[in-house]
Amino acid sequence: MFQKIVEERIYSLLVLLLFVCIVASLVFPATFPTFENFSQILLNLSIDTIVAVGMMLLLISGAFDLSVGSVVAFAGCLTAFLLQTFGLPLPVAIGVGLLGSLFIGLVNGYLIAYKDINPMIQTLAMMGIVRGLALMLSGSGVQNLPYWFNAIGQSKLLGIQMPIWYMLFTVLVFTVLLNKTVLFRQYYYIGGNEKAADLSGIRVKKMKMIGFIISATLAGVAGILLSSRLGAALPTMGRGLELRVITAVILGGASLSGGYGKIPGALLGALFMGIVANIMVIARVSGYWQEIILGVILITTLGIDKALQKKYTGSN
Amino acid sequence: MTQLKLTGISKTFPGVRALDRVDLTILPGEIHALCGENGAGKSTLMNILVGNLQPDEGTIILNNAPVIFSKPQQAIEFRIAIVYQQLSLIDSLNVAENIFANQQPVNVWGLIGFNELYKKATSLLRQLDLDEINPRTLVSKLSPAQKQMVEIAKALSKKPSILILDEPTASLTEKETKTLFNILQNLKGQGTSIIYISHRLEEIFLLADRISILKDGKHQGTFLKQDITKDELIKRMVGREIKALKVEGHSRDEILLSVKNITGKRFHNVTFELRRGEILGLSGLVGAGRTEIARAVFGVDSIDSGEIILRGKTLKIKHSSDAISHGMAYVPEERKRLGLFSEMSIQDNIIAGKLSNAVSGRFYSSTKARTLAENSKTKLNIAAPGVHQRVVNLSGGNQQKVVLAKWLLTNPEVLIVDEPTHGIDVGAKFEIYEILNLLAEQGKGIIMISSDLPELLGICDRIVVIKMGEVKGELSRRDATEEKIMAMVSN
Numbered sequence: 001m002f003q004k005i006v007e008e009r010i011y012s013l014l015v016l017l018l019f020v021c022i023v024a025s026l027v028f029p030a031t032f033p034t035f036e037n038f039s040q041i042l043l044n045l046s047i048d049t050i051v052a053v054g055m056m057l058l059l060i061s062g063a064f065d066l067s068v069g070s071v072v073a074f075a076g077c078l079t080a081f082l083l084q085t086f087g088l089p090l091p092v093a094i095g096v097g098l099l100g101s102l103f104i105g106l107v108n109g110y111l112i113a114y115k116d117i118n119p120m121i122q123t124l125a126m127m128g129i130v131r132g133l134a135l136m137l138s139g140s141g142v143q144n145l146p147y148w149f150n151a152i153g154q155s156k157l158l159g160i161q162m163p164i165w166y167m168l169f170t171v172l173v174f175t176v177l178l179n180k181t182v183l184f185r186q187y188y189y190i191g192g193n194e195k196a197a198d199l200s201g202i203r204v205k206k207m208k209m210i211g212f213i214i215s216a217t218l219a220g221v222a223g224i225l226l227s228s229r230l231g232a233a234l235p236t237m238g239r240g241l242e243l244r245v246i247t248a249v250i251l252g253g254a255s256l257s258g259g260y261g262k263i264p265g266a267l268l269g270a271l272f273m274g275i276v277a278n279i280m281v282i283a284r285v286s287g288y289w290q291e292i293i294l295g296v297i298l299i300t301t302l303g304i305d306k307a308l309q310k311k312y313t314g315s316n
Numbered sequence: 317m318t319q320l321k322l323t324g325i326s327k328t329f330p331g332v333r334a335l336d337r338v339d340l341t342i343l344p345g346e347i348h349a350l351c352g353e354n355g356a357g358k359s360t361l362m363n364i365l366v367g368n369l370q371p372d373e374g375t376i377i378l379n380n381a382p383v384i385f386s387k388p389q390q391a392i393e394f395r396i397a398i399v400y401q402q403l404s405l406i407d408s409l410n411v412a413e414n415i416f417a418n419q420q421p422v423n424v425w426g427l428i429g430f431n432e433l434y435k436k437a438t439s440l441l442r443q444l445d446l447d448e449i450n451p452r453t454l455v456s457k458l459s460p461a462q463k464q465m466v467e468i469a470k471a472l473s474k475k476p477s478i479l480i481l482d483e484p485t486a487s488l489t490e491k492e493t494k495t496l497f498n499i500l501q502n503l504k505g506q507g508t509s510i511i512y513i514s515h516r517l518e519e520i521f522l523l524a525d526r527i528s529i530l531k532d533g534k535h536q537g538t539f540l541k542q543d544i545t546k547d548e549l550i551k552r553m554v555g556r557e558i559k560a561l562k563v564e565g566h567s568r569d570e571i572l573l574s575v576k577n578i579t580g581k582r583f584h585n586v587t588f589e590l591r592r593g594e595i596l597g598l599s600g601l602v603g604a605g606r607t608e609i610a611r612a613v614f615g616v617d618s619i620d621s622g623e624i625i626l627r628g629k630t631l632k633i634k635h636s637s638d639a640i641s642h643g644m645a646y647v648p649e650e651r652k653r654l655g656l657f658s659e660m661s662i663q664d665n666i667i668a669g670k671l672s673n674a675v676s677g678r679f680y681s682s683t684k685a686r687t688l689a690e691n692s693k694t695k696l697n698i699a700a701p702g703v704h705q706r707v708v709n710l711s712g713g714n715q716q717k718v719v720l721a722k723w724l725l726t727n728p729e730v731l732i733v734d735e736p737t738h739g740i741d742v743g744a745k746f747e748i749y750e751i752l753n754l755l756a757e758q759g760k761g762i763i764m765i766s767s768d769l770p771e772l773l774g775i776c777d778r779i780v781v782i783k784m785g786e787v788k789g790e791l792s793r794r795d796a797t798e799e800k801i802m803a804m805v806s807n
Contacts, residue, residue, distance in 0.1 A: 186671065188660070192659055195654050196655055198616075199648055200668045200722070201635075201636045201637035203637060260659075
């Protein structure tokens, strides 16, 4: 039992989360353990988590994508631009916004998988290009978006904000895909040993490209959702989101060298960061300290994790 | 002038006695050839000599004083240098920086003196008759032969009194080999002792003053060159004892796979046939192109011309997945790098060849995968507490059985195994022979690449000998002897 907790980050993170929540509830009984507070925490991390699901998939396969933050802005701005300037019907505008994001993922994936460009360089370059496109499309931002567009992200179901439902749906779908389908399980093998995977008949290049397409498309979903929630599309949306998401996914059990991680870990990692940030706000910790504390938490968690694994599994 | 004396050196690895009380004396200024088959213990002995490995017992005496090398740097201090078979150069640095790696000349400011560096490199290269190599060229731009020569220059930059060369001519042309021999003769004239390891017996007789022979980790004697003939030398090297394998041929008449005139980067015009129920050996020196041929047949590397025909149908293979769907399987050499998902479980490894085997209903079922993996584990006798164990924690033999189990689940007609028993203990070796034998009995065709001659002779129905990318000949089980194969590959 204890060994399972140590070996699987999902369980150890869950235990840690429970512990943090209990302590916070005891210290701030009036403000922390309330329905409003938790639904606010979840709402705040819903956009990040949708992106994190795609990032988790990429990290399992041994790659990552730095352009997701820019794609969030691009997808939101493109959709809003089409709605406002051309008055396109809502489904068409959203469809084009998603296709645009998919195309960015296709370019990333094709160049990385088939042309051997380093993922970090490729997506770093794409991060700048796509941010520029978002600025071109929206200028200083697009406001006064149609009612039905805003309804996507601002309505509630069963008293819970829609973005939270979208997030849970995404996590659920991809959890099933990665655990239960032959196609997606291949990502674990690619991350585990790319050469052996190729010799085992896995089409590594194609799968890698698909990974980048999924990651960018999910970022597109997140971008459209974010502008709907804000009722506006801003070219600055999603700044720094890529690093926040990678942090969450690493906390959630992924490894930069690939092969490890589970989709629910993306949610738990984001949740952990969200709760810690929330507690610091409640405790009136200054904004400067919040960043420092989050960084320290990341390093300590990984350090303890490594030490425990060494002790209990006898390997590094 | 340095005299080196090894006495009673023994080294045991799990399951293998690699060296058994070996005595060896290297005189100052001699070229001493070290012969023996793959697995005879040559590399282990040299690794002990340069401090990469520590002997279990025995002493190394250098100039009448015993020494202990616990790390490679210490051997360098005693001016023992080795040129490895596998290159140790860094592609992204230039020739001079590689030669003087970690010993670059510094100027008065404590910074690297690049002028001095290039001057020293140029003079060293000239001494080696390598004027055509510019010391500022990146190593990645050099040919394999030039890399080998730079490697030798790197060893010489340490001004060794004992220089060890491990198969240095494997990638050299005839002309370069001649140059190398001249250099070695010069060094010998200056008093450097040279230990020369090679499979090419002609070279040995051309170059060496004395010849030592190892077999099964045991020293078989040291001879002056003029006191031994080539036939005698081969006789002393071979005949390594291998417990009799009770293998009867299962070969049937039906031709399963036919490879016709295939040509690729490292092989030319290769033709052979594989029958149902047959174990076909591919023999040859390391680097002869055996692995490249296997990879081409499996579709990993492309071929420029020729045909691969499986059960009468010409195959168009673009990716290993095509080969697998046609019923082929390939157990690669270097199982850690190419064969295993080390951090993953036995179960995940075994199912990797055909994930769809574990589908129940529409979804991947880890319960089904576990059942399949547990069956394989029992069938192949994989020693591990459970199938959830990560393969990194298994012994080499059990790891290899995991790779085999993976391929057996794809139900192949043709199984290619590349050095399947490399680095695994004797017991596991025999289990693997038995598995291969059983598969042949079931009518599958097996292509086995191995550098272990007794092993090939023990279980193969036929042996195709490959030399420098070409088929040199074919021997049936009845005709094949180690002497014949050695003569074919080393001439």
